[in-house]
Amino acid sequence: MAHSNNTSTIPIVDFGAFLDGRQEEKERVARQMDDAFREVGFVYLKNHGIPKDKVEECFSWSNKFFALPLETKMLAPHPPSGAHHRGYSAPGLEKVTQHQYEKDEIAKSREVPDYKESYESGNVNDEAQPNIWLPEEKLPGFRTFMESYFTECAALIHRILDALSIALAVPAGGLSPTHSQSLFQLRLLHYPAIDAAELKNNNRSRINAHSDFGTLTLLFQDDVGGLEVEDPKHPGHFSRAGPVEDAVLVNIGDLMMRWSNDRWRSTVHRVGLPPPRTMSIPGPGVDTEGRRNGGKVVELEDAEGVVVPDRYSIPFFATADMDTVIEALPGTWGADRPKKYEPVTAWGYVQMRMAATYEE
Numbered sequence: 313m314a315h316s317n318n319t320s321t322i323p324i325v326d327f328g329a330f331l332d333g334r335q336e337e338k339e340r341v342a343r344q345m346d347d348a349f350r351e352v353g354f355v356y357l358k359n360h361g362i363p364k365d366k367v368e369e370c371f372s373w374s375n376k377f378f379a380l381p382l383e384t385k386m387l388a389p390h391p392p393s394g395a396h397h398r399g400y401s402a403p404g405l406e407k408v409t410q411h412q413y414e415k416d417e418i419a420k421s422r423e424v425p426d427y428k429e430s431y432e433s434g435n436v437n438d439e440a441q442p443n444i445w446l447p448e449e450k451l452p453g454f455r456t457f458m459e460s461y462f463t464e465c466a467a468l469i470h471r472i473l474d475a476l477s478i479a480l481a482v483p484a485g486g487l488s489p490t491h492s493q494s495l496f497q498l499r500l501l502h503y504p505a506i507d508a509a510e511l512k513n514n515n516r517s518r519i520n521a522h523s524d525f526g527t528l529t530l531l532f533q534d535d536v537g538g539l540e541v542e543d544p545k546h547p548g549h550f551s552r553a554g555p556v557e558d559a560v561l562v563n564i565g566d567l568m569m570r571w572s573n574d575r576w577r578s579t580v581h582r583v584g585l586p587p588p589r590t591m592s593i594p595g596p597g598v599d600t601e602g603r604r605n606g607g608k609v610v611e612l613e614d615a616e617g618v619v620v621p622d623r624y625s626i627p628f629f630a631t632a633d634m635d636t637v638i639e640a641l642p643g644t645w646g647a648d649r650p651k652k653y654e655p656v657t658a659w660g661y662v663q664m665r666m667a668a669t670y671e672e
């Protein structure tokens with residue numbers, strides 16, 4: 313995990329001004345988001361409209377789910393085929409998710425296994441990828457809550473699409489109708505506690521550097537930290553993108569980058585060691601008041617045997633309906649900025665990317 317610093321350049325935007333504001337406020341927020349996605353591809357949204365107690369409740373369901381015995385979680389197994397992305401994946405089983413794609417230069421990082429477990433669910437009406445639930449009595453109420461949280465997240469995605477449509481002046485209803493089938497994916501992620509040395513020496517990672525595959529991703533994270541985002545101006549350098557109170561982190565995926573004719577960035581990110589904390593180690597001596605002295609202050613992660621705590625995060629991946637034609641959006645091309653890519657349907661794009669992945 314070399315080359316990381318503590319300062320994140322990701323803007324924080326008050327989305328409440330978009331949800332409740334007058335037209336000029338909506339336009340101002342839309343411009344702020346456009347700027348953020350052009351510069352870093354990530355933005356923190358405050359006042360995003362998903363109630364705080366719902367977010368907390370989702371983390372609490374996630375805790376309960378992952379605390380179940382492995383054999384119980386395996387009653388809702390993720391199918392071996394990557395095409396059906398639902399259900400539970402145990403640590404070590406799924407190195408790279410099919411929703412993501414690694415650029416050539418970082419493909420080699422795949423050799424470092426991710427140490428995480430996940431549970432995926434989607435739209436209850438998605439016939440291509442039906443949800444895979446535990447028997448209700450194993451975790452009563454889990455399914456009902458997850459279905460309602462999916463709906464909250466989907467609604468937020470549509471409001472973000474509205475803001476982006478204003479930013480580009482997309483005509484006729486904007487981008488929201490291109491996501492009408494809600495082919496989205498709600499993921500619970502648990503990174504088990506791990507020896508700091510394992511992460512530090514790159515023996516294992518929490519999640520390797522990757523970009524997201526679809527149009528937009530929402531990310532809720534707990535207080536642990538460790539998420540890092542690549543600096544677009546300095547490839548290979550990562551900045552921290554830790555939790556911001558009551559904010560959801562939103563980022564652009566590869567499909568949206570192409571759709572916006574590379575105006576918006578799909579930025580590489582990863583999860584590793586949390587920010588360094590210090591710990592004082594008491595020394596062997598005793599001072600006049602009986603306190604131990606002669607100790608030293610060390611970076612916690614440098615101390616031998618230090619364990620990095622469990623981390624929980626909740627990404628929500630959005631993508632466009634499969635028949636959507638992905639061709640440079642209005643406002644993203646012109647005489648001075650020609651279209652970079654051939655039109656392709658969202659479905660054609662998935663096929664193309666799958667083929668490229670298998671060639672590697």
Ligand SMILES: O=C(O)CCC(=O)C(=O)O
Nearest residue numbers: 501519533539583625627
């Ligand atoms: O756990 C996180 O903070 C990031 C997860 C992520 O990037 C992903 O699942 O695509």
Ligand SMILES: [Fe+2]
Nearest residue numbers: 522523524581
């Ligand atoms: Fe990601």
